[in-house]
Amino acid sequence: MRSFFLRRLAVLIPTVLGAITLVFFFLHMIPGDPVEVMLGETAQQADKERLREELGLNLPLHVQYGNFLIKIAQGDLGESYFYRRPVAHVIAERIPATMELALVAFVVAGLIAIPLGIIAALREGTTVDNLSVLFSLVGVSMPNFWLGPLLIILFSLKLGWFPVSGRTGVASLVLPAVTLGIGLAALLSRMTRASLLERLGEDYLTVARAKGLPEWKVILKHALRNALIPIITVMGLQIGVLLSGAIITENVFAWPGIGTLLINAIEARDYPVVQGCVLLISLSYVVVNLITDLVYGWADPRIRLRG
Amino acid sequence: MRRVILLLPLLFVLACGARENLPGIGIRVGIEGSIATLDPRLAVEARAMQIAPLLYNALLQMDEKGRLTPDLAQSWSQPDATTYLFRLRQGVYFHDGREVTADDVRATYTFIMDPHHGSPRRGSYAAVSRIEVVDRYTVRFVLKTIYVSFPYALTVGICPQGSPAGLKTPPVGSGPFRLERWRPGEELVLAANPRYHGGRPGLDWIQFRVLVNTTTRLLEMKKGEVDLLQNCVPAYAVKFMHRIPGIRILQAPGITYQYLGYNLTDPILRHKEVRQAISYAIDREAIISHTLKGLAVKADGMILSPFNWAYEGDIQKYAYEPERAKELLNAAGFPDPDGDGLRVRFSLSYKTSTDMEALEIAQIIKGYLQAVGIGLEVRSFEWGTFFGDITKGNFQVYSLRWVGVVDPDIFYYLFHSSSVPPDGANRGRYLNVALDRLLELSRRTIDQTRRRELYSRIQKILAADAVYTSLWYRDNLVVIREGFRKFRIYTGGEYTSLQHIAREASDVPAVVLP
Numbered sequence: 001m002r003s004f005f006l007r008r009l010a011v012l013i014p015t016v017l018g019a020i021t022l023v024f025f026f027l028h029m030i031p032g033d034p035v036e037v038m039l040g041e042t043a044q045q046a047d048k049e050r051l052r053e054e055l056g057l058n059l060p061l062h063v064q065y066g067n068f069l070i071k072i073a074q075g076d077l078g079e080s081y082f083y084r085r086p087v088a089h090v091i092a093e094r095i096p097a098t099m100e101l102a103l104v105a106f107v108v109a110g111l112i113a114i115p116l117g118i119i120a121a122l123r124e125g126t127t128v129d130n131l132s133v134l135f136s137l138v139g140v141s142m143p144n145f146w147l148g149p150l151l152i153i154l155f156s157l158k159l160g161w162f163p164v165s166g167r168t169g170v171a172s173l174v175l176p177a178v179t180l181g182i183g184l185a186a187l188l189s190r191m192t193r194a195s196l197l198e199r200l201g202e203d204y205l206t207v208a209r210a211k212g213l214p215e216w217k218v219i220l221k222h223a224l225r226n227a228l229i230p231i232i233t234v235m236g237l238q239i240g241v242l243l244s245g246a247i248i249t250e251n252v253f254a255w256p257g258i259g260t261l262l263i264n265a266i267e268a269r270d271y272p273v274v275q276g277c278v279l280l281i282s283l284s285y286v287v288v289n290l291i292t293d294l295v296y297g298w299a300d301p302r303i304r305l306r307g
Numbered sequence: 308m309r310r311v312i313l314l315l316p317l318l319f320v321l322a323c324g325a326r327e328n329l330p331g332i333g334i335r336v337g338i339e340g341s342i343a344t345l346d347p348r349l350a351v352e353a354r355a356m357q358i359a360p361l362l363y364n365a366l367l368q369m370d371e372k373g374r375l376t377p378d379l380a381q382s383w384s385q386p387d388a389t390t391y392l393f394r395l396r397q398g399v400y401f402h403d404g405r406e407v408t409a410d411d412v413r414a415t416y417t418f419i420m421d422p423h424h425g426s427p428r429r430g431s432y433a434a435v436s437r438i439e440v441v442d443r444y445t446v447r448f449v450l451k452t453i454y455v456s457f458p459y460a461l462t463v464g465i466c467p468q469g470s471p472a473g474l475k476t477p478p479v480g481s482g483p484f485r486l487e488r489w490r491p492g493e494e495l496v497l498a499a500n501p502r503y504h505g506g507r508p509g510l511d512w513i514q515f516r517v518l519v520n521t522t523t524r525l526l527e528m529k530k531g532e533v534d535l536l537q538n539c540v541p542a543y544a545v546k547f548m549h550r551i552p553g554i555r556i557l558q559a560p561g562i563t564y565q566y567l568g569y570n571l572t573d574p575i576l577r578h579k580e581v582r583q584a585i586s587y588a589i590d591r592e593a594i595i596s597h598t599l600k601g602l603a604v605k606a607d608g609m610i611l612s613p614f615n616w617a618y619e620g621d622i623q624k625y626a627y628e629p630e631r632a633k634e635l636l637n638a639a640g641f642p643d644p645d646g647d648g649l650r651v652r653f654s655l656s657y658k659t660s661t662d663m664e665a666l667e668i669a670q671i672i673k674g675y676l677q678a679v680g681i682g683l684e685v686r687s688f689e690w691g692t693f694f695g696d697i698t699k700g701n702f703q704v705y706s707l708r709w710v711g712v713v714d715p716d717i718f719y720y721l722f723h724s725s726s727v728p729p730d731g732a733n734r735g736r737y738l739n740v741a742l743d744r745l746l747e748l749s750r751r752t753i754d755q756t757r758r759r760e761l762y763s764r765i766q767k768i769l770a771a772d773a774v775y776t777s778l779w780y781r782d783n784l785v786v787i788r789e790g791f792r793k794f795r796i797y798t799g800g801e802y803t804s805l806q807h808i809a810r811e812a813s814d815v816p817a818v819v820l821p
Contacts, residue, residue, distance in 0.1 A: 033695060047429055048729060050422060082343050083491065085475060093491070149522045157530050164527045165518065167493065251520050256493040260519065264341060264492070269691050 008293060012286045019282035020072070020275060024065055027271055034081045034269035055081065068275070077279070078272035082265065087276040091258065095280075097167055098257035101176055101250070102242035108181035109188055110235070116185075117192025118224065124197060132189055139186025148179045148252035165254040176253040180246055184238050191234055195227035202226075229296065236292025240285035329487070329496065331511025332810050334791060336802070337518045337533040341492040345477035347464030348419050351427045353710060353800065358515065360803040361497055363464020363480035366393055366412065372614045373562060373713040373798040375458055379407060379465060379481075388753055389436075389450040391457065397444055399504045401467050402485040409446040413438045414468035416448075424472060431460040453751050455758065456716040483508045483806035492517055509793075509809035513802075528554070534788040538781075538800055541664060542600040545784070553789050559796040560604050561783040562612035565708045567672075567776040571735045573703050575653050580639035582773035584632040585704075586625035588679045593627075594671055595779055598664070602784055606777035609766045610709055610717060614798060616755075617715035617762040622770035625777075632679045643680040654682030658705040660693050665706065672706075698728045700736060708781070711799045715762045719746045722769060737774050 035048050035057065052058045056067060071078060077087035120132035155175060156164045163172045199205070200223060208218045247259030258277055265273035342355050347363050350356060360368055368378040377383065381396045399407040416438055419426045434454040439447040450457060470478035477486065483505060484497035495515040499508045516533065518524040525544055527533040529551050538561075540548060548556060567585065569576045576582060595603045611618045633643065641652040657673070659665045666687055673683040683704075688696065697705055709717070720726050723746045726733040742765060749761040769775070783796045795804040 030692060033698075036694070036698060047422070047425075047427075051425055054425065084344065084349075084472075090491075149526065152523070152526050157526065164530050164532055165520075165523045166516065252523055254493075254516070254518050254520065254523055256490065256517075260492060267690055 008290050015286050016279065016282045020279050023275060023278040024068060027274055028061055034271060077276040080270055080273045082268045082270040082273065087272045090273060091276050091280060094256060094258050094261045097255055098243060098246060098259065100173065101180060101246055101255060101257060102239065104173055104177040105180035105184070105242055106239055108177050109184035112185040113188030114192050116189040118196060118219065120189065120193040121196040121200065132193065136186040136190045139182045144179050144248045145252055147182065148249060151175050151179055167255055176249050176255055180242060180249045188231060188234065191231050192227065195230050196223055199223045199227045232292055232295050236288050240288050243281065243284045329512045333510050333512035333514060334534045334805065334808065335514045335516060335532065336535045337524045337527060337539065338515050339539045340519055341517050342495065346473040348415060348428065348466060349426050349472065357801045359464050360482065360801050361484045361513065361805060362482045362486060364399065364482055365464050366461040367458060368462055369713065369797065369799050369801060371795055371797050388453045391448040393446050395444040396504065399481050400502055401481045402479040402500055405467055407465060407481050408443050409440040411465050411468045412446045413440050415463060415465045419463065428463065453753065455750060455753060456714045459714045484513060487512065508806045510805065513805055528786060534791060536786045538783055540784055540786050542602050545600055545602065548786050555787050555789055557785040557787065557796060558602065559783045561781050562614060562712060562798045563708050563710050563781040564606060564610050564612065564712065565706065565778040565781065567778065568705050568707060569735050570700060570703050571737050575655065576703060578639045579772055580635040582776065583625065584635040584679065585676065586773050586776040587628045587632040589672055589675045590627040591778055594668060598667055598671060602782045603779035604782065606779050609769045609775065609777060610712055611715060612780055615713065615715065617759055619763040619766040622767050629679050636679065651682035652680040654684060655703045656684045656686055658693060658696060658702045659685065659687050660690050661687050669706065697734055700728065700734060716750060718765050719750060722746065722774065735774060739768070742768050
């Protein structure tokens with residue numbers, strides 16, 4: 001178990017390093033000058049040069065990259081060009097909002113998807129099953145920038161249940177979480193259905209029934225637990241998507257998270273903030289994957305042994 | 308254990324729930340994007356500068372029409388061409404109780420001019436030789452050279468002497484409102500300053516909410532969660548806004564100037580006739596009435612708006628005359644290969660941002676140019692890339708706007724041969740020795756009448772050479788909930804008039820801010 005964990009940790013470093021390296025070079029390759037954005041066009045050339053020097057933007061790219069890596073290794077993410085404050089602070093302010101939205105969306109997705117998947121599998125071929133297919137199709141195909149406003153019009157303008165946007169408490173979290181969660185729920189419900197159907201014919205279920213277990217216990221404890229492995233994998237990958245990919249949802253609901261920060265930073269050519277966000281996102285992907293692997297162990301003890 | 312994990316999200320939600328209430332009545336304003344800094348010595352973004360007059364007093368400020376008026380200055384004089392003397396109002400206090408004095412004025416400008424602070428505003432004070440405190444309420448600016456536009460640089464909010472750079476927490480001001488709370492990217496709340504020298508504001512608070520998504524902004528207005536949107540409702544949505552009961556739409560001519568810019572080093576576009584032909588080929592009135600829903604005024608001037616004291620309206624005008632455009636193109640040596648057929652005389656690339664309206668307009672212009680035999684390839688880029696290309700001169704034709712131009716000295720910055728980027732914004736590389744001389748002279752001429760004549764000649768030359776194709780001035784458009792009285796539109800989009808706005812309790816039930 002320990003060696004498994006250590007080996008996974010060892011993979012973590014090159015993965016994150018690769019991601020931030022790619023972003024570093026891509027960012028510097030695209031046109032647009034952060035100094036121009038910061039000082040505006042009206043600034044004097046000498047001031048622009050001074051600032052460029054101050055930010056180290058006058059150095060050759062490979063030197064900038066080296067400095068960037070040394071700083072990262074020291075835990076220093078640099079200072080935001082736009083906010084002129086430490087990147088770590090700027091990002092830290094946004095993390096709670098994004099985490100909150102991602103986790104609640106994740107729970108919403110699970111609460112919709114798993115029961116729906118189970119029912120669809122148990123009632124295979126019936127109307128319920130067909131409706132779940134329809135839900136998945138719609139859920140997967142509906143873009144968040146469209147679903148979000150639709151939910152706002154219905155639940156906020158017509159029914160008045162929730163605020164339109166902003167982060168003002170529990171009520172304000174519902175619509176963005178549902179918007180973000182529905183796509184994932186659609187995917188997960190299909191996976192739950194398919195995976196569970198595969199298990200339903202297994203011999204050990206017959207054994208469980210023969211022991212006299214009630215049907216719900218047979219399904220939940222024996223069939224579902226075994227069916228969960230692929231679902232956990234997908235959920236693990238998706239929580240990374242939720243943490244980083246809530247950009248559109250955050251935009252629609254004026255949710256002050258990492259997504260909006262990242263988009264603004266790219267527009268302002270705020271290199272340090274973009275790099276900081278990417279570092280955070282790639283870290284969260286890797287860590288979540290690691291956790292996923294650990295959860296496998298809980299769902300299927302054989303995986304632990306092999307590790 | 309599993310139960311604990313399931314409870315985690317709930318804990319998060321509860322953690323974010325609590326918010327303090329603000330008493331009294333106020334107004335909620337939707338804004339399009341976040342603000343980087345509110346420190347007036349460092350801020351250059353339009354949004355920060357539009358809010359600044361609520362928090363800070365400056366020596367001078369812009370009035371509704373973009374003219375300079377005294378603010379902290381009780382009076383000002385110019386004893387000689389390079390000296391400006393300001394007498395301050397007495398009895399003006401910062402929000403922390405200290406009185407505003409000449410020392411604070413000097414400290415504010417010294418801070419900006421100190422290269423260590425890296426203020427983007429520093430360039431505007433290159434001409435300043437020294438700032439002297441004459442007495443507690445008198446300050447003198449001495450310039451190295453004559454710089455007639457200097458007063459335009461005196462609209463920066465005055466901060467108390469010794470205020471550190473306030474990126475997260477801006478320095479206190481002396482304006483009608485003080486900063487109550489600020490969550491970057493989320494909201495900015497100002498509370499009334501009861502000791503304001505101009506009298507207590509009519510509102511208890513103002514909340515600015517960052518609503519980047521256009522649809523969301525409009526829905527917040529419809530729901531009644533936002534009371535005011537200034538210049539952030541797209542033309543296509545005005546009809547929708549009209550249908551919402553309890554909302555007023557105010558419209559006033561603005562000074563935001565939209566134009567087509569050309570690369571004059573391009574082998575095709577260096578022909579004046581080609582640029583003139585393009586100007587004649589576009590039916591601007593049709594675009595204004597159909598695409599912009601009448602929310603703009605055709606621009607027959609060069610950059611300056613008709614409100615500007617130096618505006619010259621008697622310049623070469625380009626009405627919609629496609630036949631004339633064709634003649635000019637023929638004369639320039641670009642005959643149409645097949646009359647009204649599909650083949651074009653030549654093709655140009657047209658760069659624009661990814662803004663939906665800008666793209667739509669680009670397509671319409673493409674149609675007009677096609678009709679006179681010019682092919683146009685519209686290419687849209689994300690803002691940073693687009694702007695980077697424009698400053699580098701990597702374009703043939705582009706469309707952009709100049710926002711908030713009040714000082715005619717901008718012509719120097721845009722068209723003097725020494726202003727080619729990175730030293731200015733002569734992006735099209737327009738080189739004209741005669742114009743250079745006029746521009747230099749205009750900077751040194753103190754007599755206003757004489758200056759006006761110089762600017763008039765400058766505008767005539769620019770229009771005749773079709774360095775830009777003037778398109779239109781965008782109107783200022785305000786959507787405001789009924790019940791708020793006395794809101795006035797400032798041409799520069801400043802929110803200054805919110806200090807005078809009154810909301811009577813009988814008008815609508817008071818809103819308590821969440």
